[in-house]
Amino acid sequence: MTEADVVILGGGPGGYAAAIRCAQLGRSVVLIDEAAVGGTCLHRGCIPTKALLHAAEVADSARTAAQFGITASFDGVDVTKLHGFKNTVVSRLHKGLTGLIAALGITVISGRGRLTGPTTVEVDGTTISGGVIILATGSAPKVPGMIQTSDRVLTSDQALELDRIPSSAIILGGGVIGVEFASLWTSLGAKVTIVEALPRLVPNEDTAISAYLERLFRRRKITAKTGALVTGVTSDDDAVHVTLESGDVLSADVLLVAVGRGPRTADLGLTEAGVQLDRGFVVTDDKLRTSVPTVYAIGDIVAGLQLAHRAFQQGLFVAEQIAGRDPEAVAELGIPRVTYCDPEIASVGLTEGAAREQYGDGVETVTYDLAGNGRSQILKASGAVKLVVDPAGTVVGVHMIGAGVSELIGEAQLLYNLGVKAAEAARFVHAHPTQNEALGEALMAVSGAPLHLHG
Ligand code: NAI
Numbered sequence: 001m002t003e004a005d006v007v008i009l010g011g012g013p014g015g016y017a018a019a020i021r022c023a024q025l026g027r028s029v030v031l032i033d034e035a036a037v038g039g040t041c042l043h044r045g046c047i048p049t050k051a052l053l054h055a056a057e058v059a060d061s062a063r064t065a066a067q068f069g070i071t072a073s074f075d076g077v078d079v080t081k082l083h084g085f086k087n088t089v090v091s092r093l094h095k096g097l098t099g100l101i102a103a104l105g106i107t108v109i110s111g112r113g114r115l116t117g118p119t120t121v122e123v124d125g126t127t128i129s130g131g132v133i134i135l136a137t138g139s140a141p142k143v144p145g146m147i148q149t150s151d152r153v154l155t156s157d158q159a160l161e162l163d164r165i166p167s168s169a170i171i172l173g174g175g176v177i178g179v180e181f182a183s184l185w186t187s188l189g190a191k192v193t194i195v196e197a198l199p200r201l202v203p204n205e206d207t208a209i210s211a212y213l214e215r216l217f218r219r220r221k222i223t224a225k226t227g228a229l230v231t232g233v234t235s236d237d238d239a240v241h242v243t244l245e246s247g248d249v250l251s252a253d254v255l256l257v258a259v260g261r262g263p264r265t266a267d268l269g270l271t272e273a274g275v276q277l278d279r280g281f282v283v284t285d286d287k288l289r290t291s292v293p294t295v296y297a298i299g300d301i302v303a304g305l306q307l308a309h310r311a312f313q314q315g316l317f318v319a320e321q322i323a324g325r326d327p328e329a330v331a332e333l334g335i336p337r338v339t340y341c342d343p344e345i346a347s348v349g350l351t352e353g354a355a356r357e358q359y360g361d362g363v364e365t366v367t368y369d370l371a372g373n374g375r376s377q378i379l380k381a382s383g384a385v386k387l388v389v390d391p392a393g394t395v396v397g398v399h400m401i402g403a404g405v406s407e408l409i410g411e412a413q414l415l416y417n418l419g420v421k422a423a424e425a426a427r428f429v430h431a432h433p434t435q436n437e438a439l440g441e442a443l444m445a446v447s448g449a450p451l452h453l454h455g
Contacts, residue, residue, distance in 0.1 A: 007130030012039020013308040014299030015136035017315030023104035025323035032113040041308040051086040056187030115269040139261035139300035166253040173258035174201040183341035206351040206399040263301040346409040349397035349416040362391030368442040374433040423447035
């Protein structure tokens with residue numbers, strides 16, 4: 001029997017962050033994963049998709065070079081090289097991560113683990129015992145019962161490895177994965193139609209952001225069918241056919257199913273060991289302890305935002321508790337959210353709607369259009385920064401859309417998480433010319449002292 005202070009099931013961003021911090025704090029750690037450490041984020045999620053999205057941006061730059069006075073042309077995509085670029089980024093990061101894990105003396109066990117008691121996990125017939133167990137098994141794409149995946153009907157896992165650029169694609173779900181793939185495939189030459197059940201794209205974002213995105217996607221000739229329900233999916237040798245409740249039938253080369261991700265908690269022995277689940281998610285208290293006192297849960301298996309950086313933070317939070325510290329709990333609304341479609345979306349805190357529900361009519365908002373920002377003009381970035389301020393003048397929401405706005409989320413999340421008053425932040429200097437000035441202008445405007453803002 002192997003023994004360690006901490007046994008971690010799942011080596012994604014949650015599990016490996018917990019492993020690293022536990023080891024740094026002097027605990028012996030066993031990290032178990034049936035696949036490569038790094039999890040969805042490194043191998044099938046954040047990193048490979050963003051690598052492809054960067055390549056898509058290069059394609060768009062080539063296509064639009066003439067408007068900057070540069071002679072270039074977009075002549076096509078070498079899919080083998082495209083995947084080669086993506087895989088090189090992934091394998092370098094994977095090598096760095098495994099090196100770090102080894103240097104810290106963390107024992108990695110390759111195999112599928114199963115909880116067999118409050119302090120024991122079994123992997124391929126071997127029992128591993130720990131003082132504490134951390135569950136971090138992540139999530140997997142959800143596929144509605146009426147849909148069968150195939151070489152034309154893909155989840156994001158298969159879409160990332162597709163050996164061709166589809167000539168056309170239907171994307172089921174206009175959430176984060178849906179709009180990122182819509183953007184990617186459009187840039188690489190596909191004709192894309194998004195089918196979203198709710199009345200707007202990115203329905204978790206502020207309504208103004210959805211409206212901007214829909215307008216800017218229309219400009220890119222991406223079709224969005226919102227408020228649309230699918231009643232059937234069939235495939236033949238030539239295409240996949242998607243029937244909508246309205247009777248319309250859409251046909252395309254491929255269908256991407258992007259209707260959310262479900263927690264990977266089945267067949268792990270959790271219920272048998274007394275770990276309480278709710279609709280597949282592990283139930284935890286505010287310290288991320290499960291119903292079994294020696295078992296913690298972190299990341300996508302805990303209901304809430306399914307984001308790698310939330311998992312990192314939860315991993316650190318749990319590791320520090322195990323080491324006897326008293327870290328501060330993670331505030332869900334203070335976690336920055338970034339979607340890497342073109343235009344990018346970045347937000348933190350409350351939407352205007354949620355702020356009005358919480359604070360009433362005294363809520364103020366300002367929307368600063370990137371048309372007034374010099375750097376955005378140079379980059380030809382359309383979009384806006386929207387600030388939501390509570391009746392006391394405190395920033396309670398920041399919502400941004402436009403090429404490059406992902407890089408503005410650092411300041412935005414500090415404003416929100418530190419509970420800064422807009423008027424206080426407005427006196428700080430934003431370097432010129434940066435897109436960051438748009439945030440500065442919005443802060444000045446909402447404090448009643450706009451500079452570059454009409455009327
Ligand atoms: P999501 O929850 O963001 O979006 C799913 C969308 O599908 C929703 O808008 C929903 O209304 C719609 N939908 C559900 N059932 C449908 C149906 N039958 N027909 C039509 N529409 C339907 O989930 P998504 O995009 O699959 O992403 C999964 C998770 O991964 C999310 O939590 C997301 O935050 C995370 N992720 C984060 C990224 C980032 O931070 N940049 C990138 C990719 C994923």
